[in-house]
Amino acid sequence: MTTWSALARDTRTRLSAAGIGSAEAEARWILEHVGAPAAATVAGDRGEVPARAAARAAVLTDRRAAGEPLQYVLGEWSFAGLDLFVDRRVLIPRPETEVVAEVAVGEAVRLGERTGRADPWAGAATTYRVADLGTGSGAIALALACSLPDAEVWATDVSPDALAVARANLAGAGTPSARVRLASGSWFHALPADLRGTFLLVVSNPPYIAESELDGLPAEVRDHEPVGALVGGTRGTEAVEEIVAGAPGWLRPDGALVCEIAPHQAAGMVRLARRSGFADVSVRPDLAGLDRVLVARRS
Template sequence: MVESASGYAGADFLVALDRPAPPRPARALAAMVERRVSGEPLQYVVASWGFRTLDLFVDSRVLIPRPETEMVVEVALAELARLSDLAATSPTLPRECRPWPGHRPQWASGEPAAEPVLVADLGTGSGAIALALAAEVARATSLEVWATDASSGALAVARANLAGLGGWPATRVRLSQGSWFVALPDRLRGRLALVVSNPPYVSQAELATLPHEVAGWEPTDALVAGPSGLEAVAQVVSGAPGWLGRPGTLVVELAPHQVDAVALLASRAGFTEVAVHPDLAGRPRALVGRI
């Protein structure tokens, strides 16, 4: 909070530590302390938080980015690399699934791909997943990431973070408002390489058990899916096969106790391979469905 209120950052902040605090930063810090004492999450107080390589703007319109979701990005990147390798050895794949340059120098042409790798991040919130993918996939790759959210407030935050990202990674991202797949243009149907999502997965009953810093401050619509907690996940899982190309992958974050139920949903939806990845604490956190 001291660094945020000071107006300095990084090394400049360290250099300024020995200087007397001017009145305006001192007042700003006092206001921040008051907000924090009231229980407001630190991330909202300082209006920013780190996520992988990014420093994201966050406020109460969006969920606070968490380490569990950083792992979801890691899984998504691995799946994109796997699809790249698969495409490289499958010359009969449809045009939209053929290899893209950037990952495999031995077969990459170095020219922009005729068809970009198409990705959808559903329920993007602050834009954390979409922007991380845009920033971390090799620059030579022709990539188009669609980040959707039903909340206009959340998209405003994502738009601010997209502007902050800037440069070539920002040109890869498209923002669209709407519920899940409704926000996607129809031209993407059957062409997506990857669908990734961190949807609401808390049940209405579980909301009361969450810490006050979560339940009292973070947006309920982004936390609570409905009576069972599976309502949003089910929509994403059941809708994904119609939007994915072949091959294609779904990566979805979930609660550890939901793994069996979501794996069953994925199998029934037509995913031929289903795997689960643990978070940093070893708990099941990301489900991968391949088709």
Template sequence: MGDPVVEARRELEEVAGLDAAALHAAADEPATPRAADALEALVRRRRAGEPLQYVLGSWAFRGIDVLVDRRVLIPRPETEVLAEVAIAEAARLGLRVGRPDPWATTTPEAVVCDLGTGSGAVALALAAALPDVQVWATDVSADALAVARANLAGSGGAAVRVRLAAGSWFAALPAALAGRVHLVVSNPPYVREDEFAALPPEVRDWEPVEALVSGPTGMEAVAEILTDASRWLSRPGTVVLEVAAERAEDAAALARRLAYERVELHPDLAGRPRVLVAASGGRGRSSSRPSRDGPAGPR
């Protein structure tokens, strides 16, 4: 649970429809009975243990407001690191990072995939940062895709370059993309089945289990994506995955066994190895040491 004062303020902002500064300016105005009822309803949900993000109904991810509810995982700060590393890897592949070209008339040819898109947060962040790419956002969960669709509809701009597809990992993609994907990005489920019961109740009792648990080893989804990516990646091409810190070295070792030429682990904000880069078809030294300086993102 976060700081109750901060949380209460967020709930107040939500029911008042004001940002923090406007709420501060309006602090002496009495609340309408309707606003008071709405606030009470939010507080009741929060007291029942529902995560603040679901109670508010949206959460910011890299500056993008993303709708979230029980159908999707709540986007995490470490996943912002995943997106940042992915954008840096896109730049390394020669893809342009920055604003869209207002005069562009052609459909982008570079392809980026966000496998297991959930709310669509990562796909939207990639589309916003990489103006010349087409982003394929996939999920096996129809519920998650419905939330992602709502987020695309509400985002405008870059969202027109995001396409949604249903299916298990790469099976969701059209066959014509085989060998043409520059960048595969994913935050797959990576909790071991026997770890599930020990997750914090706010996670275990509220977030979708299929977004969290991978299988008996916790490595199933990571292994499947790393193994199957070779058929879909262009050369050069790169996979960027969020992984469990405890299994990050195993994931890096697997990537090396699968003959990826550059394998790196990047730390999250707490310094734990959480983002795996596995690149093929380019030059570069293989290393599993977390890069202490953090990824060279365009922040």
């Protein structure tokens, strides 16, 4: 038998020895995950750890020490206030993508739509449509469904594995998920043709890393996250280009595209959006102040 304080110390030591910089915080996450009492008290908690919790903590610590991202080890991560199930079939949702979702909600509000939680008794009635292309875990789609109570949200992906994870997250997200439709296929091909020209917003965080950049990524990303969620092609911009060029045909005349990009792609993608017929194009910064979110308005 071990105590919580001893397990906390051992976990921290093992993570530090494996070169994990944030060993203290990550040890706390792992212990909380297996049922430790409130984090603040673990250090001094002499209570005994149930055998099952100790065994589970050992497995999780082994995986983390071997370099697997903490989010996959825990099997869950928070995005825009949602607790999402994540595993190696999907990209780990990033804080910069929370900015993408916020900007998209801001665009809906600018266009006169209301935000806030839906009346739980209101059913799944919707008055307009938005799309999240390349939904992965369903992060953006669910954030939009939760913040925009009148929106029908189309969540697409080309990866059946990703759609399975998104489906699991919809199942755990309560009433807003009743307004989310999952669709399989490559970018706009996933959407029914008769919905052309009907979307208020097209939102996406597509893969935007060039093939040649993959080797330079941190091992934690390169060796664990799905390549199809990271690499956009030989130039890196192929997926963004397809979405920017295709979006005007799927948006309403007053609609807007909100798309995550790499900062060095900003100038080129602004030019492409203007050439594709968008009237008002800008780029918004992420939390680090880097050009990250392309906003292209049709009018």
